[in-house]
Amino acid sequence: MSANPQIIAAHDQILHFPKGSKPIIENNEWLIWSGKNSKNKDEGANSTLPDLEHSKKNVLVPFSWWIVHHNEANVLAKAKAGQIGVWFAADEDILKHADMIEQGKTLWPVVAAHFPIFRDGRSFSTAAILRNRFQWTGEIRAIGDVLIDQLLQGARVGFDSFALRPDQKTDIALKQFDLFTVTTQNSWRGKRSLLEA
């Protein structure tokens, strides 16, 4: 997808839809780093952070990479400066690393969950768990194969920003959130519609 294999492709802008506000298109300040520095180096765990001096200054790193590197001085310094967030792979069992996520709540400005393909719904549950189990109140970004037609579901389970796949039309994307005025289950955004007593 991307000319640069170390980056997960997305629009240059993100769709930001904070709870209680209107959805808007914003500049994306975050590099979504795949953890792999070159085509020849498949082993992401040992790779080094991309250059944050000459491109975007913040980076979302794979959670698996964070687990290995989070104690390194350079990484810790950048994290403390608010430059590092993590993204969870679809098959990441985040409950196995509950302590690290609790700790991350004080460090990461943004976390993300990855959609390897749009019809893989695991990251919906990841976001739901982050919101209602870990009480994560910061931004959760959907990254990867993020298409217009899954925005509504994403917004309801707990995502509040979306790094759309580059071919997606942002004007259509913005309209998705107005399609329904009622719901029949509770969600992170609000309670289900009930008849007034």
Place this chain on the structure above:
Amino acid sequence: MYKYDHIDQTLVDQRVAQFRDQVARRLDGSLAEEEFRPLRLQNGLYHQRHAYMLRVAIPYGLFNSKQLRTMALIAEKYDRGYGHFTTRQNIQFNWVTLEDTPDILAELAKVEMHAIQTSGNCIRNITSDAFAGVAGDEYVDPRPICELLRQWSTLHPEFAHLPRKFKFAINGAKEDRTILLCHDVGIELKKSPSINHGELTADIYAGGGMGRTPILGSLIKTDLPWQLLPSYLTALLRVYNRFGRRDNLYKARIKILVKALSPEEFARQVEGEWIHIKNGEDNFTKAEWDRVAKHFTKPAYKSLPKLSNEQVINTASETDRAAFARWLERNVKPHQIPGYASVVLSLKPHGSVAPGDATTAQMLAIADLSDQYSFGELRATHEQNLVLADVEQSKLYELWQEAKRQKVALPNIGLLTDIIACPGGDFCSLANAKSLPIAKAIQERFDDLDYLFDLGDISLNISGCINSCGHHHVGNIGVLGVDKDGEEWYQITLGGEQGNDAAIGKVIGPSFYADEIPDVITNVINTYVNNRSEDESFIDAFRRIGVTPFKEAAYKNKDESTKKKEKTQSAGATS
């Protein structure tokens, strides 16, 4: 029956608008087919062998005459003049166009219907007992729970892209008419003074299903208070969503996960998740129960005397009595209210095009019958028939005469020719073999009603491929179409059963050619007739004497027939 409030109506109307936009984007090319596919499937739209097929939801099988008339008109206006009732209590239209689909959905929305989640990797239309609310053996009317869970599952955001399809069945009667254990989740409702102060509770079975790897569900939770169903099911689905296999389509169903983990471990993981959400606000409230349950009160039954079978038979003219009695025996079921009965209209006339099909004319006529005889309500059954649930016993004869005129009065309910069959290779793009001509050939072979009556209860189910939409695994006799080197063959399973003693049938051996099947079935049936003791059903005889005599009979003519076939083929090849 349930009536939409403004929330339900707004939701289906907005869903139509959403899908209209998605279709428009597909038609102008801005939405690729691969990306449109899961969207259309979640709205019941398949692309079949010849055309688009739209599967419309009939939640828990309950609908009314107005809705049936709309289905009839959709069949007339947008299809080829018929609809097909399915084993999961839905109706399918086989010949719709993509362009027309939003308009069809808009017509459906006007009568409180939709096609939401009748397909796709999401929570499918919830099925239940076709006799819910009227069955003589019912201890809990499951419909309020069905409806609450229909609402809870409709457009559920977290479970919109599960590893595979996900099917609920809900039962509240002594006899299971839902094949509960063949569902991803089966919910058995109970009410007992000794449990939860006599409040409604649920036992949860998980990991059942047919298809390539048929498995019966396992009990994973008992005595769950009904209010906690949403949180418990959220936990269950969350575990499945996260850990169900996505690497292999054939191993993605929850049954594989439950089997791999063991039911005990799966249950433990669900509990582990549930403990964090069980006290949350997802649960149902008394107010919600009241809102929904008020729609499932009893209709305005008259105070009538209970008639004996003999009295009912005597309402018929003398010349009709024998035939009418037969219909009473097979197609009329006991009712909770004295003086009433439930009637099954057979959509399996012998030699029919497809089991479960109804023409526009039939649908319109049946809608009238429901108005006249059954408070304007109907039910679709798992066996692909229709039910008028609330008929006065004294009017059964009149109804029978009308039903005969519409060719829906064949007294074959539960008999060998009440065949469940998938659409097979005539329609379905997944099928390896045809189902419908096989069903037709069997019905033609066993066209003698006296003989069918003598044989008694036997279920025969046919699937055109391993996905087993025809539920061949749970037929006493199952027929499965298989492909061998581009040719259609048919494999026989015996000993399957639905109901309380649900069982998965066993494959008896190598498969047969299509034209051998009527003989094979005849041989199997003869084996039963020759071995049965008095009043012993097919399945009981099978369980007593075992598969061997049936198997030997089935293959009796096999060598000869194969040789004959080979000879014909080689002659054909050289001519």
